[in-house]
Amino acid sequence: MKVDKRTLLEMYRRMVRIRKFEETAIDLFKRGMIKGAVHPYIGQEASAVGVCMALRNDDLIGGTHRSHGHMLAKGSDPKVIMAEVKGKVTGCSKGRGGSMHVADFSVGSLGALAIVGAGIPITVGAGLGFKMQGKDSVAVTFFGDGACNTGNFHESLNMASIWDVPVIFVLENNRYAVSTHIEYATKIKDLSIRANSYGIPGVRVDGNDVLAVHEAALEAVARARHGEGPTLLVNDTYRITGHYAGEPQVYRERSEVDEWRKKDPIKRFREYLVEEGKASQEELDAIDAEIEAEIEEAVNFALESPEPDPSTAMDYIYA
Amino acid sequence: MVKRDATSLGAVAPVLPSDLIVQVPEGTPAKEMSYQEAIREALREEMVRDERVFLLGEDIGKHGGAFGVTRTLWDQFGSERVRNTPISENTIVGTATGAALVGMRPVAELMFIDFSGLALDQVANQAAKLRFMTGGQAKIPWVVRMPQGGGAGKSTAAQHSQSLEVWYAHIPGLKVVFPSTPYDAKGLLKAAIRDDNPVVFLEHKFLYSFRGLVPEEEYVLPLSKCDIKRKGEDVTVIASGYMVWHTMQAASMLADEGIDVEVVDTCTLSPLDEETIGESARKTGRVVLVAEACRSYGPTGEWAMVVMEQAFDYLQAPIVRVTGRHSPIPYADSLENGVWPDVNDVVDAVRRVME
Numbered sequence: 232m233k234v235d236k237r238t239l240l241e242m243y244r245r246m247v248r249i250r251k252f253e254e255t256a257i258d259l260f261k262r263g264m265i266k267g268a269v270h271p272y273i274g275q276e277a278s279a280v281g282v283c284m285a286l287r288n289d290d291l292i293g294g295t296h297r298s299h300g301h302m303l304a305k306g307s308d309p310k311v312i313m314a315e316v317k318g319k320v321t322g323c324s325k326g327r328g329g330s331m332h333v334a335d336f337s338v339g340s341l342g343a344l345a346i347v348g349a350g351i352p353i354t355v356g357a358g359l360g361f362k363m364q365g366k367d368s369v370a371v372t373f374f375g376d377g378a379c380n381t382g383n384f385h386e387s388l389n390m391a392s393i394w395d396v397p398v399i400f401v402l403e404n405n406r407y408a409v410s411t412h413i414e415y416a417t418k419i420k421d422l423s424i425r426a427n428s429y430g431i432p433g434v435r436v437d438g439n440d441v442l443a444v445h446e447a448a449l450e451a452v453a454r455a456r457h458g459e460g461p462t463l464l465v466n467d468t469y470r471i472t473g474h475y476a477g478e479p480q481v482y483r484e485r486s487e488v489d490e491w492r493k494k495d496p497i498k499r500f501r502e503y504l505v506e507e508g509k510a511s512q513e514e515l516d517a518i519d520a521e522i523e524a525e526i527e528e529a530v531n532f533a534l535e536s537p538e539p540d541p542s543t544a545m546d547y548i549y550a
Numbered sequence: 551m552v553k554r555d556a557t558s559l560g561a562v563a564p565v566l567p568s569d570l571i572v573q574v575p576e577g578t579p580a581k582e583m584s585y586q587e588a589i590r591e592a593l594r595e596e597m598v599r600d601e602r603v604f605l606l607g608e609d610i611g612k613h614g615g616a617f618g619v620t621r622t623l624w625d626q627f628g629s630e631r632v633r634n635t636p637i638s639e640n641t642i643v644g645t646a647t648g649a650a651l652v653g654m655r656p657v658a659e660l661m662f663i664d665f666s667g668l669a670l671d672q673v674a675n676q677a678a679k680l681r682f683m684t685g686g687q688a689k690i691p692w693v694v695r696m697p698q699g700g701g702a703g704k705s706t707a708a709q710h711s712q713s714l715e716v717w718y719a720h721i722p723g724l725k726v727v728f729p730s731t732p733y734d735a736k737g738l739l740k741a742a743i744r745d746d747n748p749v750v751f752l753e754h755k756f757l758y759s760f761r762g763l764v765p766e767e768e769y770v771l772p773l774s775k776c777d778i779k780r781k782g783e784d785v786t787v788i789a790s791g792y793m794v795w796h797t798m799q800a801a802s803m804l805a806d807e808g809i810d811v812e813v814v815d816t817c818t819l820s821p822l823d824e825e826t827i828g829e830s831a832r833k834t835g836r837v838v839l840v841a842e843a844c845r846s847y848g849p850t851g852e853w854a855m856v857v858m859e860q861a862f863d864y865l866q867a868p869i870v871r872v873t874g875r876h877s878p879i880p881y882a883d884s885l886e887n888g889v890w891p892d893v894n895d896v897v898d899a900v901r902r903v904m905e
Contacts, residue, residue: 291652323685324684324685324687325685325686326685327682327684327685328684328685332684334688335687336687336688341651342683342684346675349671349672352641352645352647352648352672353647353648353672353676355641355644356644356647356649356650357651359649360648360649360651360652360653363604363649364652364653370648383641386638389638389641390636393636394633547682547686548681548682549725550681550689550746550747
């Protein structure tokens, strides 16, 4: 697969943006400057970016409680996500949603949802809508290994299969559903074979290899766009942080996490780009610095923005 | 005298006087049709009018739906717009939500409200709240239609007979509509389909065979407006669904005793038209509430507080309520009889409040 330099650098940029955003969010949370909970996407950047960069702006993505990464990968401005996470009226959801209900319809992100698996049927519906409207837009639903045992998942794959809905089911297997390992929660070893139960293609890739993800995503998107229906794409990755920022991770060994840190998708991609002569260290350092400044700007924007006016508390309940 | 009707799953529909509920002014060109037909006409007209409207649900295609509501619609509109689904209540609703988000106007059918627990997350946590959670970005113009309720001789027992409107009326972001007549059913369903919010449209399954006049000319009724089915001066009786029929019959009997009953049909349960309820309660000073749902935490609790807030200083007597027995619905006739209120319970309650 030939990917041009512009695209490669943009992939790198988006992965770094996600990483920097999440590290900053964790830091703010630990300092008590973000309330509630933050579910960081650290270590999974290649999955979101590899997939989203195979999509057009008119394609839609549905998310999970861990969706800052998905939205940034789809093209959201970090300012509006940061402001939302801080509960400001300038946030993408006008402060009404917070971290678990960030959404940005302007870039085709239906948003984060807190009920595990709930976004899956909704995204199928969006794909069905596109098909009925005669559009060739596609819908992509991100979810984790935890969600692949929910009724939401099974019913949705079935419904999408019988109607050839243009939807891509992206299962980000980060191994853990809070504290429960996927090898305990499922008997099968290769989650992609679940696609066989529904008569749709199932593909399993190294989710920490952004180009492998991208290639598989392009194929699945092409299938959907040409009326060939859904695909289950399993991206094998790893959740570097706890389920939420600040979680005491009693359920796994530090050494396991450290092993996976060595396989960091961003570090891997960086090494690939330099070794293959696609980019220089200086170019990549420049992107790092650019993102650093961008995220700092996002934090300042969030801090300086006002909270929603209490007199508007009843807005947006009904259309 | 009873009439057996194939549309009501073996139930027996009492033949009530045809002038019990009159909603179409004399001389208006109108056709007599059943509640079931009226709902079908609303669906048909809205599907012709707006190509974004489509139906999904179990057995709604060629079979025409468990209660025959969608009969002939698949023949007319085909599989694209009348979509039979597998048994997947949760995903029927979730798919409807997603389709609505991208601009379609789906009308989903769940076979019985008793099955809707399987879809509760998609209704109450997702569709109801997406607009709010996203700060107004999402718009979900769907309708989920569900039969509810029981009726004399239906015998479908505990998991096919419930009245669960309060599950949905309690959720901000949803609208809940519950028509009592063919005229109301058609006009309110058209309004629900045209509304840009998620609307739960409840159909009393025993009412499917009840007949009434429906105007030939197109009409749409407003949501969130009670309908005064009978004007009166002495006592306000608030009711919904099939209970409106018992109430109207009771009013007719009570008129002979010189008691003039005002019958307020809620029509939309949520958002509730508190103004009309208040006006009527302040006028009469005596209020009876009639709901089929089982007693505790049922709709009458909410209506009673609305009356208190709107009309306490005008009340001449404590509010009286008539409700279903607080029990799962049994199968045996001897136990099912009396689980729901009937005309005599309403008459007794009115006499009590008039003392």
